[in-house]
Amino acid sequence: GAGVSQSPSNKVTEKGKDVELRCDPISGHTALYWYRQSLGQGLEFLIYFQGNSAPDKSGLPSDRFSAERTGGSVSTLTIQRTQQEDSAVYLCASSLFGTNHNEQFFGPGTRLTVL
């Protein structure tokens, strides 16, 4: 079956512009996660959606970052007024909550470059 997909694969934007990153999780997966990896850094948790529960936004680095998950499926991560330090690979993952201790399946990522 289809895995997690993300679009675009690469995004180059100018400082101050808004960007939207999309994630299509595996069909039926109830949990969806956003992470980012900045150059030379580890994987940084951003936000977590589980079913109809309020999302865990504790990892969002600033109020310029927001995410939505519509209809319990597709998610969009929005970064407003992008800054150069937002440049990173943004990864999305999904899991079937309660299965195999929430093993996560990752998408290919979106490489964001802010000039």
Next chain:
Amino acid sequence: ILNVEQSPQSLHVQEGDSTNFTCSFPSSNFYALHWYRWETAKSPEALFVMTLNGDEKKKGRISATLNTKEGYSYLYIKGSQPEDSATYLCADDYKLSFGAGTTVTVRA
């Protein structure tokens, strides 16, 4: 500050040699520990999920052990091959915390 720490950050291994590296995590409120392999230009892929103290999991030449009381896990690669070159990530499921990874480069 990372709750989950991995060491070393990187290591170089000669083809055919065996190696191991460490993931340490908070031992309180332990739920599960995940190991992932992240090859360049690919998505992270799950290797193991470990839950019980003393657990040992194996997949081919790669194995992992778990000590939940002292809060560490070891990943072992036996007879390293160039295709083992990747960044190996561990994650504490309770806080969704990933370590910074250990990048393994196997030299032919």
